[in-house]
Amino acid sequence: MSVKHSLLALLERGPAYGYQLRAAFESATGNTWPLNIGQVYTTLNRLERDQLVEALPENDSGQRPYRITESGRRQLAGWFASPVQAADRPRDELTIKLALAVTTPGVNVADVIQRQRTATLRLLQEYTRLKAAEDNAELAWRLVLESMIFRAEAEVRWLDHTEAVVARTGLPAPRAYDPEPGPADRPEPEILRENR
Amino acid sequence: MSVKHSLLALLERGPAYGYQLRAAFESATGNTWPLNIGQVYTTLNRLERDQLVEALPENDSGQRPYRITESGRRQLAGWFASPVQAADRPRDELTIKLALAVTTPGVNVADVIQRQRTATLRLLQEYTRLKAAEDNAELAWRLVLESMIFRAEAEVRWLDHTEAVVARTGLPAPRAYDPEPGPADRPEPEILRENR
DNA sequence: AGTGCCATGTAAGGAGTTACATGATTCG
DNA sequence: CGAATCATGTAACTCCTTACATGGCACT
Numbered sequence A, B: 001m002s003v004k005h006s007l008l009a010l011l012e013r014g015p016a017y018g019y020q021l022r023a024a025f026e027s028a029t030g031n032t033w034p035l036n037i038g039q040v041y042t043t044l045n046r047l048e049r050d051q052l053v054e055a056l057p058e059n060d061s062g063q064r065p066y067r068i069t070e071s072g073r074r075q076l077a078g079w080f081a082s083p084v085q086a087a088d089r090p091r092d093e094l095t096i097k098l099a100l101a102v103t104t105p106g107v108n109v110a111d112v113i114q115r116q117r118t119a120t121l122r123l124l125q126e127y128t129r130l131k132a133a134e135d136n137a138e139l140a141w142r143l144v145l146e147s148m149i150f151r152a153e154a155e156v157r158w159l160d161h162t163e164a165v166v167a168r169t170g171l172p173a174p175r176a177y178d179p180e181p182g183p184a185d186r187p188e189p190e191i192l193r194e195n196r
Numbered sequence C: 001a002g003t004g005c006c007a008t009g010t011a012a013g014g015a016g017t018t019a020c021a022t023g024a025t026t027c028g
Numbered sequence D: 001c002g003a004a005t006c007a008t009g010t011a012a013c014t015c016c017t018t019a020c021a022t023g024g025c026a027c028t
Helices: A002-011 A018-028 A037-049 A070-081 A093-101 A109-133 A139-169 B002-012 B018-028 B037-049 B070-081 B093-101 B109-133 B139-169
Strands: A053-055 A066-068 B053-055 B066-068
Touching: A002 A018, A002 A037, A002 A053, A002 A066, A002 A070, A002 B093, A018 A037, A018 A139, A037 A053, A037 A066, A066 A070, A070 B093, A070 B109, A093 A109, A093 B002, A093 B070, A093 B139, A109 A139, A109 B070, A139 B093, A139 B139, B002 B018, B002 B037, B002 B053, B002 B066, B002 B070, B018 B037, B018 B139, B037 B053, B037 B066, B066 B070, B093 B109, B109 B139
Parallel strands: none
Antiparallel strands: A053 A066, B053 B066
8 A cells, every 4th residue: 555655655756767766765764664676566557557647658778757647646645635544554463463472372471572572672772873873864764763763662661561461460361262152242443443 | 474373373272263263363352453254264275285284174063173283383483482573564654654745745744744643642542442441351452452552652752753853854845856866875774684 | 708786577476355155054 | 034143265456575587788
């Protein structure tokens, strides 16, 4: 989803060809989020098919630039205007891992938490070092970096909190599956069912 | 990735069939992260192909339970033992959106931030309400809920921070693409290049 | 002449989604 | 009887990744 809209956003700055779009994307994210070049071309093909971009004639150097269309501009405006919702977000692997760890027999939960904490702290230190080293970097890259810092900090806090909760309440006794699983007893919260 | 390992974790509690696995997964996440039933079956097929699980004989009720294998147990242990790395995480859509917003002509960045802030705050309130309402819920679901709360809080803080940064420094002048894009001038940080 | 970068793509597969199809059972 | 739920699956598609193929051009 985001690559499609990212390419539209980059094309809003002016026509560009695939290789250039990848460079622009990676530059905006400080070269930390590499963008697969193959995906750029396949995404551009889908965008062209959906008439959100149009191909310009190939130039002498063998470059095939694209231009955003009016329809693409509307699509892009819609993206910026609509907030990212809960249902848009992918399931977080760490959250799932710990949620399952507490009900999986034979798993040392405190150990899992500590290993993750160490890894995340190390990441956080690296981010902080980068931020100090490149304080006058591009605004976009700075925002990405700070986003990662805020998220990593929150993750460490959650890990610490979770460790305390688990230590306090202990783990539930592992039980096998009911031979006859009953109906779900907890209704799905409305807010999470939206946009589906 | 996480569905594969989630199924292995659920099967570690004992043999189960597809429908049961979906119910168990959704129950562990408080029915907030619906798991597609079709994907359960296709994932089980891949797991069986890779000999991480084995199919048990179909019973009278037409249920086809699976059992985790020794190889599957090792795979699962490896998952729990290795922390989630930076490279494993998907690109965050909101981060990309704002990073691109600041270099896309005609975008009202403050507006984008405010819309997102409102949406995230509303989510946060809903999560908080849920937590209060189900304080004695399953541990796994509680962890998931708290994870989402910590993340939403961090997001609001980052949004506020970003709003301040943008207000203070202003937006960079939009410029078109260089006719001849030079080589990348910022080396990719080592820590982010790992595990690729 | 060879290495490396620029620039375009394709192939194959995993992961995820929506949608559809099919039968059995259960419950009002 | 009909509707809902249980239970299994397939099809089509998007998204994303790794890997490979091809050709031009620049630099040593």
